Amino acid sequence: MKGERGHVKLLAPNAASVQRLITESPRLAGLKFEQPEQTGRSLDEVILQDAAHDAETLPLLEYSLSEF
Numbered sequence: 001m002k003g004e005r006g007h008v009k010l011l012a013p014n015a016a017s018v019q020r021l022i023t024e025s026p027r028l029a030g031l032k033f034e035q036p037e038q039t040g041r042s043l044d045e046v047i048l049q050d051a052a053h054d055a056e057t058l059p060l061l062e063y064s065l066s067e068f
Contacts, residue, residue, distance in 0.1 A: 012055035019048050022065065 013021065022044050026032065033042040051061045 012058070015048070015052040018052045018061070019044075021061070022047050022051075025065070 023033075026044075033044040035042040047061065047064070051057045
């Protein structure tokens with residue numbers, strides 16, 4: 001623990017962890033992402049591709065997933 005307030009720095013999640021963050025809650029709720037024929041990519045794949053490359057996008061990812 002860092003300092004008196006218990007501040008702990010965490011490493012950014014890897015791509016597999018980000019994928020679980022995106023897909024696990026909908027799966028547990030019995031939902032799944034559609035895969036449109038015109039793009040061939042589901043929304044979770046698009047989100048994962050955008051979020052996995054930059055840890056600074058994690059707050060935006062958190063907000064976006066909470067709005068579903």
